[in-house]
Amino acid sequence: MTASERRRLKKLAHAHTVPYQQVVRVRIVLDAAHGYSNARIALRQRVHLDTVRRWRGRYADQGIDGLKDRPRSGRPPRFTLVQRAEVTALACQLPAETGMPLSRWSSADLAAEVVGRRIAEAMSASSVRRILAADVLKPWQHTSWIFIRDPGFATKAARVLDLYQRLWNGRPLAGNEYVISSDEKTSIQARCRCHPTLPPGRSRMMRVNHDYDRGGALAYLAAYDVHQARVSGRCSPKTGIVPFMDLVEQVMSQEPYASARRVFWVVGNGSSHRGKAAADRLAARFPNAVMVHTPVHASWLNQIEIFFSIVQRKVVTPNDFTALDQVEDRLIAFERRYNETARPFRWKFTPADLEDLLARIERHEQNEHHFQQPTGCGHQPAALPATM
The missing domain is CATH 3.30.420.10 (Ribonuclease H-like superfamily/Ribonuclease H)
Structure with missing residues (x-):
């Protein structure tokens, strides 16, 4: 072990932002550099003897990089891409359109409907939330808007x-x-x-x-x-x-x-x-x-x-x-x-903003068929500001 490696390992051993498991591995290597036996290191660091052998061997083969976790495949996904897409499509429908006597979906309601439609054998509410979070969908929330009716x-x-x-x-x-x-x-x-x-x-x-x-x-x-x-x-x-x-x-x-x-x-x-x-x-x-x-x-x-x-x-x-x-x-x-x-309010909505708003509404009216589709999530008439 060189002097520079020893300084780097000591710095890692006392760092507060390094994962604890990696700190233990660094301390094992430092104890070995001081001449401690594997059994003594295991007692000092409160780990198994095989753990000491593993990390001493990896350090000898790969140096400091050998003390990091190796890439892992991770847990295989429980739901296929098709199932996830079907859950998202269901969330993008109003409950009344599916025959459900609900005003809006909850994650638990969606999970029950997924199982009832045999989209998946089992699915929890938390799994529904994770699937919808990928598309930033929250069907259990709602906001109101109003469309322009005044011709003038x-x-x-x-x-x-x-x-x-x-x-x-x-x-x-x-x-x-x-x-x-x-x-x-x-x-x-x-x-x-x-x-x-x-x-x-x-x-x-x-x-x-x-x-x-x-x-x-x-x-x-x-x-x-x-x-x-x-x-x-x-x-x-x-x-x-x-x-x-x-x-x-x-x-x-x-x-x-x-x-x-x-x-x-x-x-x-x-x-x-x-x-x-x-x-x-x-x-x-x-x-x-x-x-x-x-x-x-x-x-x-x-x-x-x-x-x-x-x-x-x-x-x-x-x-x-x-x-x-x-x-x-x-x-x-x-x-x-x-x-x-009191001071005058900093009114930010200008005639130029009004022109932009009317132009957006005109574009929505020209493409009205887009937001009239039942499953068209995200397509909605231009909403008027609630306040300024």
Whole structure:
């Protein structure tokens, strides 16, 4: 054994990232280099005598490389490629199409169906998961999507996106023109927990009692200035034309909106502000207000929904309020707190992204027969974004 080999073996013997079996083999060789007999080495390393003979012999024949495991064929596969393909094809079918009274497959259901169809004599749920993992298939999960139905989607969406970039009909907005995003967050309940909520402690998260008494529900109407990052809201027992117009009155009676040249109100298609009648009603009450509707089923284009998601995470969840008055006080207090530090949202969906989305949808429509096939896994109409 040369000095360089000895240094290398000592380094391997004390390494923390080398497999333990290889460390034992290295120590056997080092003990042999010190002159220990095979029997003494076996006692020192707590291995069988034949193990010592084997690794001393391999080192003598091949050097350090002889201490590594030799290539092995491994366990033969239990399932053929055809069986694996049939399992994948079954997972790519909806259960209802196979006559099963299920909404979606589980790995256990698939394993039972494979055996029932005699695809394999036996197969476990874990084997199904390993087969599907090769194609990144998870039929027990699902996601929802919605297809464009509004014939004027492109025009309406482009109009809203232009306003976010301070454009209207191709012209920049003036300094005294503003963009308001508005909507309602409905059915915020007051749930009084039957036992007090416990604060977090050492190695313990906050604990909220599951049982509660219902204290009613209210709606939170809010208007968000897109470029000033300022929210103005109010609570109401229910939604409707009157509560929405009360919110408009609250905002438009304040500066800078009262004396603004134009204030654009971006709203959805709820009953409180739907259609031309709502736009005319707003313009009649406030001549400098312009109502702009998002496309149908495109609430993700309305920036107020981002603020509502913040309210849901930071104010409403977990729900532990003794009465509706406490809900209202918390919402209004959070609104004031938010306005002190808020910054405009970094809106990333641009008119160019809209063109790409519409082009993708057009390509899907031209090749509609692909995603209509029952076994066409992965073929699906272009989904609209859920949020921005």
